[in-house]
Amino acid sequence: MDRNAAILSVEDVSLHFGANAALSGVSFDVRPGEIRAIIGPNGAGKTSILNCISGFYRPQQGRILFKGQHDLTQTPTDSIAALGLARTFQNIALYTGLSTLDNLMAARHIHMKQNMLQSMLYWGAAQREEVRHRQVVEEIIDFLEIAHIRKAVVGALPYGLRKRVELGRALAMQPDLLLLDEPMAGMNLEEKEDMARFILDIYERRGVTIVLIEHDMGLVMDISDRVVVLDFGRVIADGPPDAIKQDEKVIQAYLGEAN
Amino acid sequence: MAALRPAGDFDRSYEQDMAVVRRPWQWAGLVVGLLVVLSAPLWGSAYLVGTANTIFYTIIAVQGLNVLTGYTGQISLGQAAFMLVGGYTSALVTTHLGLPFPLAVLVAGLATGLVGLLFGLPSLRVKGFYLAMATLAAQFIIPWLSRHAFPDLLGGTSGRIDVPVPVLLGVSFSEQRLYYYLSLAALIVTTLLVLNISRSRLGRALVSIRDNDLAAELLGVNLFQYKLRAFFLASFLAGVAGALKAHSQRGVGTEFGYGLEESIILLGMLVIGGLGTNLGPFLGVTAVVLLQDLARVTGQFLSELFPAIQSRLLNSFRPIFFGLVLMIFLIFRVARPGPPLADDQGGVAVAAVCAVIRNQE
Numbered sequence: 142m143d144r145n146a147a148i149l150s151v152e153d154v155s156l157h158f159g160a161n162a163a164l165s166g167v168s169f170d171v172r173p174g175e176i177r178a179i180i181g182p183n184g185a186g187k188t189s190i191l192n193c194i195s196g197f198y199r200p201q202q203g204r205i206l207f208k209g210q211h212d213l214t215q216t217p218t219d220s221i222a223a224l225g226l227a228r229t230f231q232n233i234a235l236y237t238g239l240s241t242l243d244n245l246m247a248a249r250h251i252h253m254k255q256n257m258l259q260s261m262l263y264w265g266a267a268q269r270e271e272v273r274h275r276q277v278v279e280e281i282i283d284f285l286e287i288a289h290i291r292k293a294v295v296g297a298l299p300y301g302l303r304k305r306v307e308l309g310r311a312l313a314m315q316p317d318l319l320l321l322d323e324p325m326a327g328m329n330l331e332e333k334e335d336m337a338r339f340i341l342d343i344y345e346r347r348g349v350t351i352v353l354i355e356h357d358m359g360l361v362m363d364i365s366d367r368v369v370v371l372d373f374g375r376v377i378a379d380g381p382p383d384a385i386k387q388d389e390k391v392i393q394a395y396l397g398e399a400n
Numbered sequence: 401m402a403a404l405r406p407a408g409d410f411d412r413s414y415e416q417d418m419a420v421v422r423r424p425w426q427w428a429g430l431v432v433g434l435l436v437v438l439s440a441p442l443w444g445s446a447y448l449v450g451t452a453n454t455i456f457y458t459i460i461a462v463q464g465l466n467v468l469t470g471y472t473g474q475i476s477l478g479q480a481a482f483m484l485v486g487g488y489t490s491a492l493v494t495t496h497l498g499l500p501f502p503l504a505v506l507v508a509g510l511a512t513g514l515v516g517l518l519f520g521l522p523s524l525r526v527k528g529f530y531l532a533m534a535t536l537a538a539q540f541i542i543p544w545l546s547r548h549a550f551p552d553l554l555g556g557t558s559g560r561i562d563v564p565v566p567v568l569l570g571v572s573f574s575e576q577r578l579y580y581y582l583s584l585a586a587l588i589v590t591t592l593l594v595l596n597i598s599r600s601r602l603g604r605a606l607v608s609i610r611d612n613d614l615a616a617e618l619l620g621v622n623l624f625q626y627k628l629r630a631f632f633l634a635s636f637l638a639g640v641a642g643a644l645k646a647h648s649q650r651g652v653g654t655e656f657g658y659g660l661e662e663s664i665i666l667l668g669m670l671v672i673g674g675l676g677t678n679l680g681p682f683l684g685v686t687a688v689v690l691l692q693d694l695a696r697v698t699g700q701f702l703s704e705l706f707p708a709i710q711s712r713l714l715n716s717f718r719p720i721f722f723g724l725v726l727m728i729f730l731i732f733r734v735a736r737p738g739p740p741l742a743d744d745q746g747g748v749a750v751a752a753v754c755a756v757i758r759n760q761e
């Protein structure tokens with residue numbers, strides 16, 4: 142693929158809930174192999190745009206092209222994962238009754254082939270497949286340093302670890318594009334540093350393209366290649382971190398929030 | 401980082417780590433348990449063997465409910481009606497088509513599974529309480545049909561037809577002591593199937609629907625397909641259980657029950673034993689069946705001890721005893737880590753447990 146051809150392009154997307162416009166004519170693109178940050182004050186529409194990309198919300202206008210050919214606004218929600226897209230949630234959406242291991246194994250669903258009957262009979266094809274995918278999952282468990290909670294039920298884990306398991310679940314899908322909605326929110330400094338390290342590793346070593354929503358400005362400006370800024374559902378700035386830092390509109394939007 | 405594991409747990413491969421029975425003491429327990437269960441008809445009383453037989457096929461029905469309600473989080477109030485479908489199917493294919501017993505049970509399961517699919521269709525649109533109401537339709541339509549449709553085949557308003565005694569390899573299973581082995585064999589097979597489901601792709605997809613259906617969809621699980629699979633499996637197992645029950649009691653039809661009360665009690669047994677755990681159906685069914693007898697025996701014993709309040713004790717002891725013991729069960733169930741009941745299922749669960757208690761009066 143041409144390095145400058147966008148892996149994802151959001152084109153003129155508008156989404157409203159009744160009279161309340163969450164997104165108005167939002168356009169931006171994501172290039173393969175970059176960390177693309179989305180920032181903006183509370184309620185700016187960051188999560189909404191992620192929800193549109195992952196097929197969870199259906200915008201009333203616009204289209205979202207993935208890998209140049211799939212319009213995600215027209216793709217059934219459960220078919221998007223198989224195209225190579227994964228995400229995490231602002232308020233964690235793990236399978237609380239399953240162990241860490243099973244949460245990650247559940248993410249292998251799209252890559253597994255065993256049918257219902259093979260699952261029920263298990264010995265043979267299904268078992269071999271389970272073992273193969275277990276190896277992929279164990280590698281991610283090691284990478285994220287969560288081996289000690291491998292068999293723990295995730296509902297009972299502390300917040301910071303749950304965030305990490307959720308990242309692991311998204312990684313286990315082996316996506317080409319990973320959407321992260323505030324992966325560091327509510328974490329202490331040490332946990333944040335760990336998380337930033339994992340994200341950079343994912344990006345550098347695994348070559349996954351990342352869209353990152355984050356409130357911590359220092360961190361965003363440090364690790365992202367390009368930043369798009371939303372305010373009241375509109376794009377008010379788009380560019381490299383250095384330009385964004387100087388942008389009058391952005392400074393205004395954040396000053397407005399501080400008052 | 402090296403994996404930290406409890407001392408003494410040295411799995412050398414993922415196959416070993418994924419096995420259900422893996423420690424020596426687990427194997428020992430399994431062998432001893434199987435020996436006791438296999439030899440029970442040789443030393444047990446007729447009463448014990450008969451009760452165990454009932455427990456076996458009831459567990460199969462509750463295992464089905466567990467796949468649907470425990471794993472997938474979809475409440476159903478029609479399991480007894482699906483047992484009726486299985487019973488009738490097996491009776492008809494053995495009587496009129498002369499199918500051998502094992503095949504008849506399988507056909508009963510498959511036919512009931514298909515009927516279950518039909519009543520699972522509303523799960524596309526509704527969840528929780530409303531889905532429970534939709535499955536209630538099965539519980540009313542199926543028994544009604546059995547009394548009014550094809551009266552020549554289904555017995556019409558008499559509400560019963562006779563079911564033949566299974567004959568396998570020239571052996572007639574008319575005696576409970578022999579029939580016991582048929583139910584046991586079926587239970588062993590269904591237990592293996594259910595265990596396999598819970599540790600493979602299918603089971604994880606089902607549980608992910610229960611725990612977070614929105615996330616499940618974004619992870620590529622087709623909700624509707626998998627809910628229908630759960631409905632199919634639940635009614636398949638109800639059909640197998642219903643066939644075993646019909647051949648065991650030598651008859652099938654609404655005269656033998658199969659009403660809403662029974663469906664709710666099956667759900668109650670599951671809630672008591674533990675929703676979404678593989679041991680749950682075993683614990684729940686055994687506890688409820690055995691407690692019924694324990695309550696009767698204890699009540700009689702107490703009334704002999706206190707002759708002055710004998711009649712009152714005989715009347716009210718059982719429900720009170722039952723209520724108390726089940727409450728203790730539930731408290732331990734709630735205190736245990738694991739999937740909590742969804743909010744809109746708590747009410748149905750409590751109602752189900754109340755029905756089990758009320759049934760003791």
Ligand SMILES: Nc1ncnc2c1ncn2[C@@H]1O[C@H](COP(=O)(O)OP(=O)(O)OP(=O)(O)O)[C@@H](O)[C@H]1O
Pocket residue numbers: 158161162163181182183184185186187188189190231
């Ligand atoms: N399901 C919904 N129903 C109604 N309004 C919604 C819904 N989802 C989002 N909104 C509205 O859309 C706007 C944007 O919300 P969104 O969650 O996208 O903001 P955000 O930028 O992610 O904010 P935060 O930083 O607080 O997470 C808000 O006004 C919100 O109230």
Ligand SMILES: [Mg+2]
Pocket residue numbers: 187188189231
């Ligand atoms: Mg948000």
